[in-house]
Amino acid sequence: MTILEKIKDTFKDCQIGTEFTTQEIINKAVLKHGCNPGSVIPSDYCYNRINNGIDFENYLHLFEYMGNKTYKFLGENYPYNGTIFHKPKGGFEIAIGKWSNGVIHYESYDGLQIKEEKIKDTDKKSIKHRTKRDASVKLRFDVFKRDNFKCCICGASPAKDQSVELHIDHIIPWSKGGETEINNLQTLCSRCNLGKSDYM
Incomplete structure (x- = not known):
């Protein structure tokens, strides 16, 4: 299984709205599939965050980053509304795009x-x-x-x-x-x- 498949399987029965800390997400994936803790990066799987090296539009979106190392589980294909942010290392967040009812817009x-x-x-x-x-x-x-x-x-x-x-x-x-x-x-x-x- 790829890391995407492992993350997807780990949270397949999770209830929408459940909140997790960064460490709780990592621990669940490690416990379920024996993932390398360093390979589990919760922000990679967010609707409202984009990280280096991620093919964002085709990636797995499961969470909304709530701030303070907390994530809310929304599941796949959620009709998400909100801004997509990137935070350069040592910099401040910048807006990259926007979701509207589960569709990405750039206008x-x-x-x-x-x-x-x-x-x-x-x-x-x-x-x-x-x-x-x-x-x-x-x-x-x-x-x-x-x-x-x-x-x-x-x-x-x-x-x-x-x-x-x-x-x-x-x-x-x-x-x-x-x-x-x-x-x-x-x-x-x-x-x-x-x-x-x-x-x-």
Whole structure:
């Protein structure tokens, strides 16, 4: 069995709403399947947390992190509502995405609504994209990580100032044929993103 299968089996009969500490989750998996304690990372299995190396959208979601090393069991395919956070080592939490009734959405975290030049309907039809406009959670995380969780224009970071909100921005605008690919995405703070929109 893989670690995912072991975790899933460990909590298959758990009642929704049951709360566990980090250590209780680890202990249950060790007791049930003899897992290596170091391989059981409760935050890997959360609806509202994303960790390095996790294919978040295809991973096992069972818990909601409640803070203070406490997790609430929700089970698989729960109609979860809430923000998805990542906490860089030594930094502050940043929002990566959002759940709405069990579906991941990115719109409110794709930066402020950038003012785009009005394009004639005929021009819109001529642009064919290979990618979706909204970046996946993994791609968003990869862009933030590549840019060291700092704004590419001014260097602002939530690690230094908790009021800083980071966004994902298309370098070549979507409206002008830019794709949602790592080489066409950059990290901007909300201030620089808004400033950029004034010149679009």
